[in-house]
Amino acid sequence: MQTHQNHDLLIVGSGITGLYAALHARSLGLKVLLISKANLESGSTFWAQGGLAFPTSPEDIEPHIQDTLKAGRGLCDEQTVRLFVEEAGQHLHKLLSYGVPFEDHQTLEGGHSHARVFHAWGDASGRAVSVTLTQAVRDQGIEVLEGAFVQALLISESGRVVGVQTQNQNHLAGAVLLASGGFGQLYPVTTAPEEATGDGIALAYRAGAVLRDMEFVQFHPTVYLAGNRGLLITEAARGEGAILLNNHMERFMQQYDPQGELAPRDVVARAIASEETRTGKVFLDLRHLGAEFVQHRFPSIYKRLLSQGVDISTELVPVSPAVHYTIGGILTDVNGKTTLDGLYAAGEVASSGLHGANRLASNSLPEGLVFGVRAVDAALKDLKFEDPASRTLLETVDSKASVQQVIRDGAGINRTAETLRVALSDLPRPTPSNGTIEELEAGNLSRIAETVLRGALQREESRGGHFRTDYPELDEVRHSLFQIPPLLETL
Template identity: 50%
Template sequence: MRLDTDLLVIGGGVAGAYAALTACREGANVVLACKTSLRGGATRWAQGGIAAPLDPGDEANHALDTQRAGRGLCEPQAVDVFVREARAAVEALVDLGVAFDPQGALEGGHRRPRIRHTGDATGDAISRALSRALHAWEGRGLHIKTRAFARNLRLAGGRVVGADFLTPEGPLRVRARGGVLLATGGFGQLYPVTTAPPEGTGDGLALAYRAGAALRDLEFVQFHPTAVVAGKRAYLVTEAARGEGAQLLNARGERFMARYDSALELAPRDVVARAIAAEIAATGRVDLDLRPLGAEWAARRFPTVAATLRPLGLELGRDLIPVQPAVHYTVGGVQTDVQGRSTLPGLYAAGEVASSGLHGANRLASNSLSEGLVFGARAARTALAESVLAFAEGDPSPAPGADWAGVPALRERLGAAAGVQRHGTELRAALEGWGLAPAVQPDPAALEAANLALLGELLLRAALERSESRGSHSRSDCPAQWQTPLHTVQWWDGREARQAQVPVGTHMLESTP
């Protein structure tokens, strides 16, 4: 089967949904392809809020908070665009029916209460609103294709012109005059314990890399400080809990954050995650204490968290909640400029799959949902403006050439080597015999495994190359921070894997010599 369209968007989370909605409003024909359902992915899992300047006077403060959290690796132009456009993007959600709480909240790394919530299920409310808006466009220029797994991109004359999919009905080819916009999320499933959804297997990054686009800063993986781990599942306790006054206590009952940062529990996530890991190692346990807030208040303020923890025998606001860091967000991704362009013509990216330059070395809490709105809309408009006149068949980019044998064991190996704290010896050992096998079957599960195999190797190589500690990348054998902040850029040149380090502000095309 074949579909022709103006723009192909892959992924239905906040970035993909808002990009598709923007393109429809511009009068374009759009195919929106999702691996699972339209409301799959990470957006609806988001308990915390969405960050945007409270008013024009807050833009400079929000920019400074973002840059401080990013540890010198944020791209200034991306930060500037974001703080200027995020508030209007959030207000657009209000127009779609998202009923935010009237008061802004405070979260770690923010010096002002600029976080908008709908209780502790903000992502779900946003996902529902965007889904309703998209369904209203079906049959009027929008084709939504669910359960469509992107196998490869198609290129003609060095430009991305579409993609091939596996669907329950058989193979699907989509040709797009405006190219392909990736909004497929991150690769949290590369780790043994993660808050990421099952869909988070890095498919978009692998598609882009195999087609020749550059990936940037894969070594920066953000650990959410406060997850409750039961077996191999991680249950998130929103950052807003600490914004409301919850405290962290070690096994001796000591409130310890003063030893790590003057902002205490409201320090940026990288600081809090490392502090919790250190206290667990030293004392055996860390608990989040909401007892001063009371069980009734906590259940009313955080109903989603309370309902999630209750089956585990934990009552929010009555019990100490045992927490530990868990992989939550992959900061690096497909390198883009502020218009969402990748280094490959016809390929655009937005959201967690992209490295827009906004987050630097460590994402500021609640910037991700608003980033998806701002850069999803920008990428859609740019793709339409750069459309070609005629459809092209194109040739398929290389399909995955390797399977990931022994997935659980390799996840454990990567989690141990590339966790909250890293060491060069362990990174090198993890790379030895990484576990690539010579063939892959053409089905989604095998393709996901191949994508994770590729990204695991790239992450380890990037982490080994970055012989410093910066943001969410901390190496005990290299505790100092380089004076000059550098990005790690990786790409496939058609013959071999390439990797380079380039300064902040380097033009995207200069990053792939």
Template identity: 40%
Template sequence: MTPDLRDLAGRPVIVGAGLAGLATALFLAPRPVVLVTKAPLGAEASSPWAQGGMAAAMGGDDHPTLHAEDTIAAGDGLCDEATVRRIVDAAPAAIAALARFGVGFDRHTDGGFRLGLEAAHGRNRIVHAEGDGTGREIVRALVAAVRATPSIACLEQAEIRRLLTDAHGSVAGVLIARSEGVAVLPTRRVVLATGGIGGLYEESTNPRGCFGQGLVLAARAGAVIADPEFVQFHPTAFASAARPMRLVSEAVRGEGAALVDEAGHRFLAAEPGAELAPRDIVARAIWRQIEAGHRVFLDARERPGNGFARRFPSIAAICRAEGVDPERDPIPVRPAAHYHMGGVAVDADGQSTVEGLWAAGEVASTGLHGANRLASNSLTEAVVLAAAVAASIEARPAPAEGRFMPAAAAPLPPDNPGPIRPILARHAGVLRDADGFRQAVRDLLPLASGRTATADPALAALLVAVGAYRRRESRGAHFRSDHPARETFPRRTFLTLDTVMSAASEIVESNLPAARIA
């Protein structure tokens, strides 16, 4: 039975039902909360599609200090070291918490976790569930736990269209749209767990419906957005016409599969780390091969070889559906937008710069990932930050709330990111330059300034384009062919709605070279 909104006024509202949203709701139990998702629980989220796992220093030869060192190295100078150490220290406890919620992690016969290896990790520290079905198993267990928790009111097929603030700029409520109409639900506590922005790209491993809604909600409410230019492209999405693209997990390379061109040439052999170099390096190498007219394949015929289907059942099924037998045929791959390192700027408690607004998961920017996410750190971060957000909300006295009311304003049209995808794909992809950013901003600004179905997706994309235009260097996942070197002193990007719109207008109106106005 669908809850009556009038009974939910004043409860904390969690927006999104992937791993971060589900975990936050469970960590807050038995405090009554509202979990809002525009799709059924666990659907239209990136978490169930995660083939990798959760990174945690749990092996006898490992330590959180080593995990932190690998994370910082991958982040290419932009990681917040205090955040890194806090999250990697809490990683084993996060996995234990998920196990208590019913997640069936892969274990040895003695009960110890099976630990895998992924790119840029110096130790085997990736905890999996159902082989390459980790995200699916985690979400299955958490959805079951949420549905069994009476304190969690689930509003499915509902969408938060705007955050409402009071005269002091603090959260005062949400504008919520359901089939019954649009209404204002009063609340002083909102948690964004809306996922990433991959749906803004044509070639992406994310659900098409994940296109930066959380960034837009936060920015329009006055929150600071951090590092939006850093978009990670996974090197090995299955190269086919399917959209969204299906992922071929980094764990396959972790077990020895090689990247080759159509002639069988292993083009990464001389690169430090080879196929297990950081993702940005591997993605660019593959992209250059494709631009040069080559096809790229992941060759798993020798390693893992005959055990492929047993070790990677989900990927084997993807391959079979496309007529590929990974034990006999090389797997065609190409880079695809996969993870957003940028997001709503938050502190150690997940609190944004707007009072009463928290963020957790991919929509949040904690400083953990820096310029390039280390494989399998994202699920870990989502659980650790969900616990921190819940503790932060619990520590605050319950605020006085207003009353429920139907919305007087006309409802906003349903979002349509379709026209935005070719703009970002063309101008803010694996390799970038100032001319492309200028054109992207010119295309996006009029769309973001309107009230049409493309306005919110265009604003999310404009955050990426302006942040990228202003970063005149190459660092991590952000590689500019016109500025291939790194700046001497690392710096982060912080944007608000006002600053991004002002910068975009200046870019459109000015004919000066990029170096003069970036």
């Protein structure tokens, strides 16, 4: 296997976190390699709709902090939240300088007390960011590797992460930043793209890194189900005045939360699930907003659902909750530093303490900006070049569908000790072996599934994205931590 050893920093993933971190690293003079298993315009970033939450003025900093803490249900790290909101604004200016075409009007979304969500290209904000930053990366001649699946971390004799292994090459560097996104694909129906198989989380776990709060998985309330693909209808639709109706054509959200349709996501998602059980179906109604407004404000959603035979400007849209966002992940400090030397993580792959038990809408794209930059700054002070002695074990499972079915039944929007125990015993366990990319991804999902199930079983309470029907109340504030002895193979 060929080895490349001339980079300061390797960045795995080219969503908002990886692209922006690569640009920042380049501006500091670092020699960077940006690796993506898909093309550069990829990850959940490309599909993000609603936008990016930034405080709209110095007076809006404290309310943004408070909204984030409230959504996090007591599990956020307040220092992380404060620093995030205080630093976010400077990155808005940077995105504008790269040419992200933010529109003048900001939107209200669930859990926000103020209209502070900046959007671009109507409801294709993530695509606007992805395309613009990809162009900037190409313009600056940053070295990239597309279609390259990172399958293992490389570890030195001293236990430091010194590089990554793609399918046919070892890449060594002074530090590694994982920006590889979440694990929406753990569930059979998700809004997250095919790439979201949690690879970075599984690789770090096998290397001995600590993971945190894995049981917290966010369900988006309003998803149109087109087979296995969940077509998201952004929270901004409710921000602009869309309402929810049950099958009896009753508006029900006020009975669940005084904020009605703009209650935090976990509340709206569970309310919809409960009205589906009670009345059969739930609909999102945008008709009163007017066809012209709907088509102009939500052009991508309008076209995607029209192709499924639903005109969202004139018809009720059947919606259900579906898995959307990975709240837990690799434990990091505020500088993206994981518990392993040489390894940094930022964006959806990380558990930085920003989201607590429930992510506030549109905080995750800016999270990639703030913590991607912080991680690069910290890595710069900690570059060390050592030879690899081992790599994390390769593990496979035959198909991800077998893992998805078990997790769907065991750790859905409502969980109980019984569903979780059954799932833990039925879960296909990974086999140490090499395999196809799909088998390796399924192996990663299986490792992750076990942590989700164990965390959910041990958390005998309901909080944010984790709801136990057998323990519906809050219990003491505590984090779940997961760590195994390193699973390494000598090179």
